[in-house]
Amino acid sequence: MPDEPDPDVLRRFAQxxxxxxxxxxxxFEGDVFRWTVRILRDESAAEDVxxxxxxxxxxxxxxxxPSRSFGAWMRRIVTNxxxxxxxxxxxxxxxxxxxxxxxxxxxxxxxxxxxxxFRRLPPKLQIVATLAxxxxxxxxxxxxxxxxxxxxVKSRVFRAVRALRKELARLGIHHD
Amino acid sequence: xxxxxxxxxLLGSAFPxxxxxxxxxxxxxxxxxxxxxxxxxxxxxxLVAAIVTALAMVPGWLLLLAYHL
Numbered sequence: 001m002p003d004e005p006d007p008d009v010l011r012r013f014a015q016x017x018x019x020x021x022x023x024x025x026x027x028f029e030g031d032v033f034r035w036t037v038r039i040l041r042d043e044s045a046a047e048d049v050x051x052x053x054x055x056x057x058x059x060x061x062x063x064x065x066p067s068r069s070f071g072a073w074m075r076r077i078v079t080n081x082x083x084x085x086x087x088x089x090x091x092x093x094x095x096x097x098x099x100x101x102x103x104x105x106x107x108x109x110x111x112x113x114x115x116x117x118f119r120r121l122p123p124k125l126q127i128v129a130t131l132a133x134x135x136x137x138x139x140x141x142x143x144x145x146x147x148x149x150x151x152x153v154k155s156r157v158f159r160a161v162r163a164l165r166k167e168l169a170r171l172g173i174h175h176d
Numbered sequence: 177x178x179x180x181x182x183x184x185x186l187l188g189s190a191f192p193x194x195x196x197x198x199x200x201x202x203x204x205x206x207x208x209x210x211x212x213x214x215x216x217x218x219x220x221x222x223l224v225a226a227i228v229t230a231l232a233m234v235p236g237w238l239l240l241l242a243y244h245l
Contacts, residue, residue, distance in 0.1 A: 025203055033199035043197055051202055055209045107189065114190035133184060134191045161183065173186070 002027050002071060010066035021058055028071060032078050035145075038135050039082045039127055049085050053078035075145045079127065086123035110173060117167040121160055128153055129160035 004010075005027055012020035032053065036046040057064075057077050064073060121129060128146070131137040132153070139157075143150045168174075231238055 022203060025206060029202065030199040033202075034196045037196055041191065041194075047200065047202060047205075050199075051205045051209055054202075054206045058206075058210060110186075111190040114186050118187070118190070130191075134187050161180070164183070165179075168186075 002031055004069060004071065007066060010064075010070055013070075014061050014064050014066050016061060021061075024070060025054055028074055031071065032074055035075060036078055036082055039079065039130055040085065041130075045085060045089070049078065049081045052085075053081040056081060072144055076147050079145045083123045083127055086126060113171050113173055114168065117164055117171055117173070120167055121163055125156055125160040125163060128156040129164065132157045133161070 005024060009020045009023050013024055029050070033046060033050050036049050036053075037043055040046050040049065053074070057074060060077070064070070118126065118129070128142060131142045131145070132139065139150050139153045143153045146153065227241075231241070
């Protein structure tokens, strides 16, 4: 995450100064975009979610406390926006990475089934599972992004793993 | 290999590590979104229509509504 900006920029943003907001956008856009791509694994969707998240941030600027971290606040907003996107987005198979096109057909099919099972998780479990199990983010960082206690993250990971195993078994993939 | 390790291996294969792209310049899109006129949601429109219809049918409810506002 980028270093925290000048307190004066944060204060001016909270007061609605558009130039200060642009300065914050330029500073945090890259981090927010990469975080969103990691959650959604879809660049085009990540762009829409990023725009939505910064729009939400500007509308909620009066509630931002300039003494707190802007980066952490922005991550919470974009994580919520990504969850809303997953709720609304139709269930579909995401594009296959190019290197997988050369993999044996059986592996490609199995990977597609695993992705389908993953996408069938409820959004709030899917986000936690993506960050914890796929991206290997520390629980504390996930908890901060979701604004929930670490215990809640652990419990959601546990529920996600249980649901994923059940769905994989239903789809004919037995990994144990 | 434990069950958790096997599950992680499956997920690792299904979601291979990808190089993260640079962020495109989305500032113009954010500005366009900020300046776009806010449309009332269908829920708001429906709620207003329901209240107006209810008041037209039972005008006495106006006093009740005014009392709670």
